[in-house]
Amino acid sequence: MQTLKQYRAAEALERQLGDPLNDANTLSFKNAMSWDEAEAFPQPAVDLLYRLGVNHHYVPASYGGRFTSYEEFQSLARSVARRDLATAVTFSTLVWSTLVWVGGDEQQKRRMAKTLRWTKEALCLAYSEEHHGADLIANECRAEKTAQGWRLNGEKWPINRATRSGGMAVLAKTGRERDSRSLSLFMVDKLDLDPAAYTNLPRVKTYGLRGCDISGVRFDNCQIPERSLIGDVGQGLELALRAFQVTRTLCAGLSLGVADTALRSTLDFALNRKLYGGTVFDIPNARRMLGEAFIDILICDCMATAAVRGLHVSTEQFSVWSAVAKYFVPATLERTVQELSVVLGARHFMRERHQHGIFQKMLRDGAVVGLFDGSSQVNLHALGLQLRHTTKARRNAGPDTARDERLATIFDLGRVLPSFDGRRLDLFSRGRDDVMQGFASALEHLHGLDSGTEVDGVVLGHLLRLTDEAMQALLALDALLDGPQGRALNPQSSQLFTYAKQYCVLHGAATCLHMWLYNRARLDGYFAAGEWLALALQRLLGQLRPQPDTLPNAYHEHAAERLKHLHDHQKLFSIVPLQLAPSHSNEEEKHHDRANTR
Amino acid sequence: MTAQILAKQTDPHGVGLAQHEIESRLTDMLAETLRIAPAEIDVSRPLPHYGLDSIDAVTLAGDLEDWLNVELPSTLLWDYPTVEGIASYLGEALRAQPAQTAHAPQDSQGIDDDLLDHLDDLEPGQIDALLDELIP
Numbered sequence: 207m208q209t210l211k212q213y214r215a216a217e218a219l220e221r222q223l224g225d226p227l228n229d230a231n232t233l234s235f236k237n238a239m240s241w242d243e244a245e246a247f248p249q250p251a252v253d254l255l256y257r258l259g260v261n262h263h264y265v266p267a268s269y270g271g272r273f274t275s276y277e278e279f280q281s282l283a284r285s286v287a288r289r290d291l292a293t294a295v296t297f298s299t300l301v302w303s304t305l306v307w308v309g310g311d312e313q314q315k316r317r318m319a320k321t322l323r324w325t326k327e328a329l330c331l332a333y334s335e336e337h338h339g340a341d342l343i344a345n346e347c348r349a350e351k352t353a354q355g356w357r358l359n360g361e362k363w364p365i366n367r368a369t370r371s372g373g374m375a376v377l378a379k380t381g382r383e384r385d386s387r388s389l390s391l392f393m394v395d396k397l398d399l400d401p402a403a404y405t406n407l408p409r410v411k412t413y414g415l416r417g418c419d420i421s422g423v424r425f426d427n428c429q430i431p432e433r434s435l436i437g438d439v440g441q442g443l444e445l446a447l448r449a450f451q452v453t454r455t456l457c458a459g460l461s462l463g464v465a466d467t468a469l470r471s472t473l474d475f476a477l478n479r480k481l482y483g484g485t486v487f488d489i490p491n492a493r494r495m496l497g498e499a500f501i502d503i504l505i506c507d508c509m510a511t512a513a514v515r516g517l518h519v520s521t522e523q524f525s526v527w528s529a530v531a532k533y534f535v536p537a538t539l540e541r542t543v544q545e546l547s548v549v550l551g552a553r554h555f556m557r558e559r560h561q562h563g564i565f566q567k568m569l570r571d572g573a574v575v576g577l578f579d580g581s582s583q584v585n586l587h588a589l590g591l592q593l594r595h596t597t598k599a600r601r602n603a604g605p606d607t608a609r610d611e612r613l614a615t616i617f618d619l620g621r622v623l624p625s626f627d628g629r630r631l632d633l634f635s636r637g638r639d640d641v642m643q644g645f646a647s648a649l650e651h652l653h654g655l656d657s658g659t660e661v662d663g664v665v666l667g668h669l670l671r672l673t674d675e676a677m678q679a680l681l682a683l684d685a686l687l688d689g690p691q692g693r694a695l696n697p698q699s700s701q702l703f704t705y706a707k708q709y710c711v712l713h714g715a716a717t718c719l720h721m722w723l724y725n726r727a728r729l730d731g732y733f734a735a736g737e738w739l740a741l742a743l744q745r746l747l748g749q750l751r752p753q754p755d756t757l758p759n760a761y762h763e764h765a766a767e768r769l770k771h772l773h774d775h776q777k778l779f780s781i782v783p784l785q786l787a788p789s790h791s792n793e794e795e796k797h798h799d800r801a802n803t804r
Numbered sequence: 805m806t807a808q809i810l811a812k813q814t815d816p817h818g819v820g821l822a823q824h825e826i827e828s829r830l831t832d833m834l835a836e837t838l839r840i841a842p843a844e845i846d847v848s849r850p851l852p853h854y855g856l857d858s859i860d861a862v863t864l865a866g867d868l869e870d871w872l873n874v875e876l877p878s879t880l881l882w883d884y885p886t887v888e889g890i891a892s893y894l895g896e897a898l899r900a901q902p903a904q905t906a907h908a909p910q911d912s913q914g915i916d917d918d919l920l921d922h923l924d925d926l927e928p929g930q931i932d933a934l935l936d937e938l939i940p
Binding site for chain 2: 632636637
């Protein structure tokens with residue numbers, strides 16, 4: 207099967223980066239571990255990504271860059287993340303250019319494009335302050351208008367790449383009031399600054415991402431030029447929240463990279479470790495756990511892929527959709543990796559030996575994804591507040607051909623996406639959520655499938671039963687939210703967080719169903735057969751309440767076999783199993799690829 | 805920001821509501837969100853003083869949309885952070901564009917004709933608004 211066009215860049219990057227198990231490669235597990243142990247900044251890896259031109263993917267094509275879609279963009283980030291999350295998180299601070307693409311003027315966009323394409327000046331996001339966390343309005347760092355521009359005073363901490371960056375996106379108070387229009391956003395170029403007017407704050411020691419430059423900055427009457435201001439005075443929070451809708455969505459790809467390595471590393475061990483006259487993989491329970499981790503990855507893969515495609519199509523809905531993706535995917539995969547540690551046993555606790563101890567590093571590093579760019583709690587709160595509106599909008603939504611068309615564009619992976627238009631990002635979705643509003647029509651579609659010819663009758667029976675259960679759960683959640691009890695919920699109520707989690711689970715169920723329906727004829731036989739979907743739905747429903755395993759054991763066995771097949775052929779654990787770097791080092795091939803990329 | 809409704813609902817409510825009626829309904833909605841008595845809310849005091857955070861304010865704009873059946877800027881309450889400010893914005897917006905919001909896809913002349921055809925079905929407030937529109 208030919209690789210979908212949007213994944214060819216990731217396959218090329220895979221070949222260029224090479225097998226992470228080959229110690230000679232820059233982005234090898236061995237190097238990633240040694241940087242981590244030394245708490246050293248992964249400079250060689252960052253340099254390599256620049257040499258390979260990955261920075262060009264952060265710049266829209268209209269500004270001379272190579273960005274085509276967030277789907278392609280995410281697949282590249284995932285390839286880096288599966289090798290070393292510290293490198294991925296360090297390099298991906300370039301994504302804060304989103305603030306300029308979304309809110310900057312023409313000149314600012316041109317300048318940003320130039321910086322990203324032709325220099326190695328990195329960016330950092332200077333929002334957080336030591337005493338205020340996610341409470342951005344309480345920030346104390348202040349910008350005062352001067353004759354030449356603005357004067358900054360205050361501290362930002364902890365900030366990833368604060369010291370080792372050339373540009374800083376600084377959110378600063380420009381209003382006196384403690385309100386939503388009291389903040390403005392500045393893209394500060396360090397070259398414009400008097401070196402005496404700012405100080406880098408020392409690096410902080412962290413649990414994971416130990417090589418990252420997580421430090422801070424202090425401004426003392428620091429003069430910045432007028433052109434630093436992005437958007438209007440008072441527009442800072444609005445721009446910050448709109449750009450977060452993009453970057454939060456992209457976080458899913460980082461978690462998927464981590465989970466891929468955690469599972470691949472564990473599986474490698476399970477296949478080779480001899481115990482009781484067989485391998486760990488021969489033990490039914492171990493095989494079951496590996497298969498379940500694989501299904502978790504497929505669920506999150508569907509959610510991440512749909513969301514990055516959705517950014518181009520249902521852009522106005524991302525106050526809901528980004529919160530679902532940012533909460534659900536990191537939280538689910540963090541638990542998946544935790545569960546895999548049981549299969550890996552004592553080796554998961556070692557900082558050496560099996561694959562240089564990469565598993566424990568992935569476990570530690572991966573835990574950060576649920577924290578940054580708005581924590582799980584921040585996202586659940588933002589989602590919870592909108593649930594009454596999504597419920598109402600869904601109840602009032604009848605058949606809608608425009609929505610069907612949007613869903614087809616999002617989910618049919620063969621369709622070309624329209625260009626992303628950041629101006630359409632909105633802080634409130636007005637209850638719109640195409641994935642959930644289209645759930646009922648997806649069920650109709652499923653009911654209309656011909657048992658036996660289009661899909662195996664037994665599989666279809668399970669899918670009908672499980673999707674019906676998901677729909678019942680959604681209606682029950684609607685009734686709770688719409689009833690007197692739901693309407694009386696305090697915006698800070700912990701119950702609202704629970705409802706938001708349940709909504710995410712059901713969003714996952716609807717997403718997997720849409721993905722299958724739209725791509726049965728496009729993707730491979732394992733995808734088309736639908737057993738994975740039945741397993742995924744059962745696993746999702748199990749998060750709502752305990753479920754007996756009602757699926758044939760063969761489905762679990764086939765999942766484990768599929769997993770082993772992808773592993774043996776160096777394919778990504780994904781519904782689109784793109785070709786990873788070959789496990790042998792072939793220098794000629796590498797040179798050939800490098801010559802072809804620029 | 806000029807007072808305007810972004811959207812295109814077929815049946816806006818609240819057209820022609822008096823300023824004090826909008827204020828009173830707004831105060832009730834806020835009191836419910838903030839879990840305080842309506843009497844505690846001063847219409848001229850900025851809402852962040854009552855603990856309304858940025859995201860709550862965006863959601864509340866959504867509640868206003870539901871009530872009035874119109875589409876409003878998500879950041880309405882950021883730009884008009886007091887009850888009287890919001891009410892005056894809404895009053896002005898609803899007065900300014902009742903016809904357009906009622907029948908967005910049509911051109912304005914056609915809309916007026918259409919409304920005039922159904923004069924008997926209109927609420928007194930809508931008639932007032934229509935008169936305001938027709939007699940500048």
